[in-house]
Amino acid sequence: MLRAVMKLFGHDDKPSGKIAKDRLRIVLIHDRANISPEIVNHIKDDIIKVISHYMDINQHDMEISLSDDENSVALLANIPVKRIKPQIMSSRNMHR
Amino acid sequence: MSEVIVITSGKGGVGKTTTTANLGVGLAKRGNKVVLIDTDTGLRNLDLLLGLENRIMYDLVDVVTGRVPYKKALVRHKKYETLFLLPTSQIRDKNSINGQQLIDVCNEMRGKFDYILIDCPAGIEQGFKTAIAAADYAIVVTMPEVAAVRDADKIIGELNRADKSHIKLIVNRIRSHMVDAGDMMDMEDINDILAIDCIGQVPDDELVVISTNRGDPVISNKKSLAGQAYNNIVGRICGEQIPFLNFRKKTLFDKIKQILHV
Numbered sequence: 001m002l003r004a005v006m007k008l009f010g011h012d013d014k015p016s017g018k019i020a021k022d023r024l025r026i027v028l029i030h031d032r033a034n035i036s037p038e039i040v041n042h043i044k045d046d047i048i049k050v051i052s053h054y055m056d057i058n059q060h061d062m063e064i065s066l067s068d069d070e071n072s073v074a075l076l077a078n079i080p081v082k083r084i085k086p087q088i089m090s091s092r093n094m095h096r
Numbered sequence: 097m098s099e100v101i102v103i104t105s106g107k108g109g110v111g112k113t114t115t116t117a118n119l120g121v122g123l124a125k126r127g128n129k130v131v132l133i134d135t136d137t138g139l140r141n142l143d144l145l146l147g148l149e150n151r152i153m154y155d156l157v158d159v160v161t162g163r164v165p166y167k168k169a170l171v172r173h174k175k176y177e178t179l180f181l182l183p184t185s186q187i188r189d190k191n192s193i194n195g196q197q198l199i200d201v202c203n204e205m206r207g208k209f210d211y212i213l214i215d216c217p218a219g220i221e222q223g224f225k226t227a228i229a230a231a232d233y234a235i236v237v238t239m240p241e242v243a244a245v246r247d248a249d250k251i252i253g254e255l256n257r258a259d260k261s262h263i264k265l266i267v268n269r270i271r272s273h274m275v276d277a278g279d280m281m282d283m284e285d286i287n288d289i290l291a292i293d294c295i296g297q298v299p300d301d302e303l304v305v306i307s308t309n310r311g312d313p314v315i316s317n318k319k320s321l322a323g324q325a326y327n328n329i330v331g332r333i334c335g336e337q338i339p340f341l342n343f344r345k346k347t348l349f350d351k352i353k354q355i356l357h358v
Binding site (some may be wrong): 015016017018020021024025027028030031032 | 230240241242245246249250274275277278279280281282284288289
């Protein structure tokens with residue numbers, strides 16, 4: 001009920017305590033992994049190089065981040081694919 | 097056999113020294129023989145919080161350099177007679193003492209006191225490294241604010257690297273009305289993030305400032321919620337099972353909600 005009233009007055013944002021917790025989770029993953037942003041960028045460039053052999057990808061929308069996965073750190077890459085390169089498909093097929 | 101405990105936090109201003117003073121008084125009031133060692137060389141304040149600032153003759157630097165035996169530098173508290181302070185120097189800096197020297201002093205005191213509490217300076221430099229060197233375990237003090245929690249995590253990492261993996265957490269200066277409004281993380285949130293055993297949560301309490309003004313730690317004030325919280329932490333350090341305090345006072349709104357079952 002209170003929430004609904006708050007919404008009426010335009011207070012429907014996430015509570016700031018929750019925001020603090022979420023931000024801390026992310027920043028601590030990076031702190032604990034001890035990886036500099038520069039290295040993450042190198043990894044990103046290398047991934048682009050490899051994937052580009054096989055697919056056209058949207059480099060600008062690509063996201064790479066560290067994430068917490070059950071007590072271990074996971075590297076998450078979100079790579080929007082435009083299309084699979086046809087010559088690769090056919091050359092692969094030829095080798096078979 | 098003494099227990100040597102370092103009280104640390106990384107960030108300044110979260111209440112390391114206040115916590116050290118209160119736990120010291122609390123442990124002494126239960127009949128333990130306690131010594132508090134201030135290692136915040138150059139920025140000493142533990143003497144002030146205990147009301148002992150006018151009684152210091154020698155300090156930790158005098159002891160580690162062999163100028164005086166530790167007994168000569170100890171200041172006995174008048175009100176709590178089993179409580180002693182080993183103050184540090186206000187003139188020298190953190191590089192005047194190293195970890196091995198503090199280990200030696202603590203080893204000399206071991207067996208003669210029940211608890212040796214070491215008040216650690218802020219930061220992760222030499223002063224921190226010195227302070228943790230002699231400790232059997234660490235109490236990390238933090239606050240429900242992003243900077244304090246991040247620094248606590250860093251300190252926990254440093255403690256683990258130094259093979260001090262026995263760590264307990266105190267969440268200090270919790271404002272319950274902000275927690276209720278969703279605008280402050282609570283002990284559980286911080287516990288989730290840091291994954292360290294919590295030994296206590298202490299509310300933000302104006303009586304802490306007042307007792308600091310007077311130089312008599314708030315744990316002696318039975319009316320203070322922070323004092324009660326510290327007293328519970330002392331009990332837990334002594335091995336008692338004590339449930340965590342609920343800081344919330346029931347407001348009129350709560351009572352109405354209760355009646356309406358919402």
